[in-house]
Amino acid sequence: MDQRTSTQSQPTTQPIRLETGTAARTEQPTAGSAWSKDTGAGAAPDRSATRHDVVFQARDVSVHYGSAPALVNVSLAIRQREITAFIGPSGCGKSTFLRCFNRTNDLIPSARITGQIDYHHQNLYAKDVDAVEVRRRIGMVFQKPNPFPKSIYDNLTFGPKVNRMKVDFDEVVETSLRRAALWDEVKGKLKQNAYSLSGGQQQRLCIARALTVDPEVILMDEPCSALDPIATAHIEDLMRELEHDYTIIIVTHNMQQAARVSDRTAFFTAEVESENDDRRFGRLVEIGDTSMIFSNPNDRRTEDYISGRFG
């Protein structure tokens, strides 16, 4: 909030963005050109002028699982308080790349990461960086809603407890649930098991849970792929709401979703290593303003993919 320069610009851009979002959802356009967000494009330069602070700068990031490359030489910047979408076909390494930003790949013994990811000019993979601390500052929401098999309340206090945050738990629970637009639905049943919630509610609980430890960035790995369209719409509205205070990176298979919610889009592709080898690895094709990627991409491959001519 504090880094936004003009407070008057917010009321004007905000309703417009919501409108484009709903319009895109109802029209269900099929051609790439139809996805261009006219209003969004108008707002984009304004936005980037006010908050182009770079949160992450990835330089030549490659990930190998064992000897097999998963992702090769990716360099890009993630801007503060924007939603960046990673799109691309299966096996293009976009989820792998997302997991590099909070060092979740470290947990896979065979994964090896080269290159550098700077988080506010601090290399996340430097020797003295504690991966646990990184994960606290950079939250993550997963593909499948994964609440803990405990009460809603306990789900939300776990983060503050393990991080020894000196906070009022009741307050954290209420604030995070309100921010995740779930408070009104669950305020009367905080002691109930989180598994009693619907899938969409569970995913919003997981988002609320990520907010409890006050991260700066939220990584979302296909957060809506297990949800129905109504729950998806809820999460997308929520993302646009959260964008004011958090930097969000979302991996999605749903191109309309990328077009609807994101400010910038990065398109990845899967390349075959050699003719006689079926192994694929990911590459970044291009990154740019979402309106540009979806209406006038620089690369032919991007255009083919978003217009459905891929393959």
Place this chain on the structure above:
Amino acid sequence: MAVATSERPNRQVDGGFRAPVGNTVRERFTQLVLFLATCVALVVLVTLLVDIVRDGVGGLSLNFLTQYTSRVAENAGIRAGLTGTLSLMVLVALMTFPLGVGAALYLEEFAPRNRWTRLLEANINNLAGVPSIVYGLLGLSVFVFFLGFGRSLITGALTLTLLVLPVVIVASREALRAVPREIRDGGLALGATPLQVALRQTLPAAIPSILTGMILSLSRAVGETAPILVAGAVGSRRADNEPWNLSEAYTAIPIQIFDFVKRPQEEFQIQVASAAIIVLMTLLLFMNSAAIIIRNRYARNR
């Protein structure tokens, strides 16, 4: 579209949906054979139970539970065996739980995946299959003689702990493995350390299955005769002690049953032994029911 369908051969169901005769007969016959196989096992079990209950129910009384053993069948009781078995159970549970769960947590959550770990895992799995008498001999040489615990309650408890430990480790590992990966991911993504995730999320989620495995292994330990017989349980009046005295001689219900059957008098061989068997089986039934109840409650809460 219309062209495609017209080109397809028009399949007609001319024979209806009746199955060929041979199929039905073979199906029925196989099912009957399988049913008979089940019956054999069941009939044997029921015969055994009926026989034991008929022989032993007359010997059951409150006195039978509260009195020590005696040379006279009417006065004989299994107090020593009952307290011994209960003491063993509690001691074994107290020692097995931290050791078994600790080992399972290490192997499942923290151990590096290398040759050394695989060797360790293979050994534990093999230990679960070692005959119980071997554990008895181990208990005799290590606890009775080497460590000088003598033929005491603690020796029996330690021996049985060694016996059930591998089984508990294997069962606990399976319980931990059944906890979805996503739970761990969720915990780690909040900035919890792997230890915090293991102790506060993974283990609590696995506890019901771990307890089920624990109780089932304990009920196996309670029924064991060979290892504690070798490791110094006594069947005679020398076991008439206070329960809980770790350094005193001890006995257990299976040992007493063995003792009763060995005696020359027929009343002991049949009535008293059968009564003791009923007590032991009731105890085991309770433990297994507890395991089932815990498992079901867990299944409902998911």
